[in-house]
Amino acid sequence: MATYVDILKSEFPEIDTELFQYITGVLASGGPDFEDGEEVYEAIGEVLEQGSGDTRNQDDVREICFQMFNTLQLNSHRGSNQVLLDAPVMLSQMSADNGSAAEDVQSGIWMMKRDKSTMVNAKKLEKAEAKLKQKHTRRNEKDSNKTAAPIVLEEASASQASSKKEKRVDESGKNKSYDIRIENFDVAFGERCLLQGAELSLSFGRRFGLIGRNGLGKTTLLKMLANRSLRVPAHISILHVEQEVAGDETPALQSVLESDTVREGLLGEEKRLNQRIANGTSDGMESIRLTEIYGKLEEIDSDKAPARASVILAGLGFSPKMQTQMTKEFSGGWRMRLALARALFAKPDLLLLDEPTNMLDVRAILWLETYLQTWASTILVVSHDRNFLNAVVTDIIHLHSQRLDSYRGDYENFIKTKEDRMKSQLREYEAQLQYRQHIQVFIDRFRFNANRAAQVQSKLKLLERLPELKPLDKEIEVTLRFPDNFEKLSPPILQLDEVEFYYSKDKLLFTGLNLSADLESRICIVGENGAGKSTILKLLMGELTPVNGIRQAHRALKIGYFSQHHVDQLDLNVCSIELLLNKFPGKTEEEYRHQLGGYGITGELSTRPVASLSGGQKSRVAFAQMTMPCPNFYILDEPTNHLDMETIEALAKSLNKYKGGVILVSHDERLIRLVCKELWVCDVGKVSRVEGGFDEYRDILQEQFRKEGYL
Structure with a gap:
């Protein structure tokens, strides 16, 4: 099998001798310490590109470095340690001189020390060796950390700026608005910052779609809102559909009805009062309280609740028979649907949905789209389903670059508006860049002209006062590879x-x-x-x-x-x-x-x-x-x-x-x-x-x- 020396000679036949010796010296001394091909490229790639006399591009040189790394790994796995001696030595003769059986050595093995004139100058290797030593130290630390299990997963945290006035208003109960506005807040997951100095504004009655790349913190943001790590006014009820319903002997329909805590509380109190009257332990006030309870039950259409709960369950795929089954009889997927049904029935002021379509079939998704279009309070939904977002949401919130950007309209409108914004920002960036370059040309031209010294100083100050020029944030295009290097098969398949x-x-x-x-x-x-x-x-x-x-x-x-x-x-x-x-x-x-x-x-x-x-x-x-x-x-x-x-x-x-x-x-x-x-x-x-x-x-x-x- 080819060694890194063979690869270097075949790929760069015109390489300078001294450069060849330098590169092979780096690889020979640092072979065991290279962790991957990228580190080999970091050590010798730039030298190969600039001094090899070859016209290969950067990707070609990187690929060659990967090949040489593989040969280094092979040698290290074989445990080959080569020793270079000053003079040829016949091992069979050495064995005989030491009184060992010469016949045990079947053939002579010769090793020759390289002439010092062909050795690499140690000073040239000093920088590479120092770098390799650092990598070796880091790797040892990494190995020692591996033994220090168990794994402790990171936790999410949130912080936000707040004023005493806001707290006083919230605690006094005078805040009657159901709009939510959270300013200047941060969200982190472990040591990673997900949001920094962000703002979130949710107007009551609107349906918001939260979108963004995987791993940027969408689910974490929902959790911070649900557990009120981010301050939401206390009078606003929040329901986060996150965990499946616990399995017990409660029928599915009853489980949904129990999610309306107000109705359940009134019905429970009604039952207790009627029992006291029937048992003769009444103090005379029960009738008055029952009248109040009946009024409130009528106000919330309590008698229509079972029918409404049944419609929600049916829309999500529960047959009449399934609605009477105990929750413990359902699989995890159906219990998640039950959790969604409970949330829809309870009608919280802020409904948080995380990928609700994951647990649904096409039929249930179409029903949910139609049902949510008439939702009266606020929804914040994380979804990857483009058609679902187009059918349901009134606003899009885009999480990227550790901030939140808001857009009016559905997902298709977001795509169009975002492209228009990007074009506008690009034009502005190019205009600012051209303006800076124009000023710089003037400065460079008259820098040493005494008659223009005042103007040059003025231009320099103008350049310093200009805001920092930041390039546009372009998201990296996602690509997936499905390799198909196989032979075509003849039917039937x-x-x-x-x-x-x-x-x-x-x-x-x-x-x-x-x-x-x-x-x-x-x-x-x-x-x-x-x-x-x-x-x-x-x-x-x-x-x-x-x-x-x-x-x-x-x-x-x-x-x-x-x-x-x-x-x-x-x-x-x-x-x-x-x-x-x-x-x-x-x-x-x-x-x-x-x-x-x-x-x-x-x-x-x-x-x-x-x-x-x-x-x-x-x-x-x-x-x-x-x-x-x-x-x-x-x-x-x-x-x-x-x-x-x-x-x-x-x-x-x-x-x-x-x-x-x-x-x-x-x-x-x-x-x-x-x-x-x-x-x-x-x-x-x-x-x-x-x-x-x-x-x-x-x-x-x-x-x-x-x-x-x-x-």
Whole structure:
């Protein structure tokens, strides 16, 4: 195998001898201390670019440095330590002289010391060696820290400027406004600053969509508002839909009714008063109090509450039978829906929703969009669903660069307004830059002209007074890589023929199921939760065996599977690099970093415990893990959960470029429209194809809502 010396000679045949000796000396002395190819490039890259007499660009030189790093790593793994001697020595002769058996040494091994005239000057290596020593020290510290488990996750914190006047007004109860305005506040997560000097203004009755890249602090901001770490007037009620309902013996409908604490309190007091009257322990005041209670119950339409709660539950997918089931009988996903139903029924002054569409199917999302359009109080919702935001919100709040920017209108209006702002800021930046350059030209031209000295001084002062010129904040474009370096497979690729399946004999799930897919397939499976979408995926993957019928798959088919519960399949106690190392051993750290970098997990993110990453960042790690073996077919179950909109767009582009087959289950309307050519609707024990695509499916659902009276 080629050594770094061989690579250097072959890639730079015209390299100067002294420069060659210098570079090989740096690599020889620092080989064990280089942590990755980037450090090799930092040590010798600039020297190669400037002094090699070659016309290679920066990326080419960096790639060569990575190759040399791999040879250094190989040598260190082999444990090869070369010793250079002043004169040739025959080891077999040495063995004989020492009284050892000469025949144990089968052949002579010669080692020669390099002539001092060809050695690198030690002074030239001094700087490189000092740098390597520092890296070695840091690595030792890092290794010692690794043994100091357990991992302590960072905590979020918030602080804000406040005045005594605001506190007095709030505590006095004179503040009757339901508008929320929080000025000059900071939010941090551990040592990382998420927001600095930010302002948040929420006008009562408006619906705000909070958007921004994964990991910037959207969920953290909602939590700071929910626990009042950021000051919200005390009279404003807040409800944050974050955790699923605890499972107990309470029926689902009753659980929703109990979320209205005012109504429950009045009904409880009514019951106690009637018991006292019936028991003969009345003091005569019960009748007066009961009259007041009945008046308040009538005022809040208490008698209509069960019907309203039932409509909310039905809209979110709970059948009449499910509404009578105990909460402990539901899965986590359905308990999250129940938590959302409780919040919608309780009608808080400020409703905080974090990715509400993640737990819903397309049918429930369409219902929720319509329901929230008539919401009377304030909503702040974090969502990645572009169509949901367009249907629901009246304002957009954009979190970026540690600040919050507000825009009137829905998401599409935000995109247009943001582009207009960027163009305006770019024109202003270029105009200021040109003005500065014009002044600087005058200064440079007449700097040594005595007659113009006063004017030059004036221009210098003018230049100093100008505000600092800051370049525009441009967000880095998100890219995802789905490698497709595999051979094309001839059909049939994957199919189900006359498949029948059930989990229990008394409940047949599918019968006569005939489905097929190939490497050109872009299929989306839709349907209500519980209709069997995930079961179809498992039948296609071979994880479930049909009761009757046949699953056929090409012998070279390699499926990559993304589960909607992918976070449960990740080891949260290690960093992303270690995660890939444990799953796919035998590769270099640089290869693992390169794989993660293709999904936006770069630099410090790749060395942090997976548990400390945001939901979207964990999804990206799962993508990196799924694509590492280069599958030729992907089955994706709710891949957009927790992803920001930029990453969803990148996911769509990557899937469209990918040369293998794709079947996905998704509720994200935009992803379906961008990627899928075929729609399979899962309903009542069968799977049918919708010829008109998503538009036809949406029309079918809305017609069902009208017939069932949910709208």
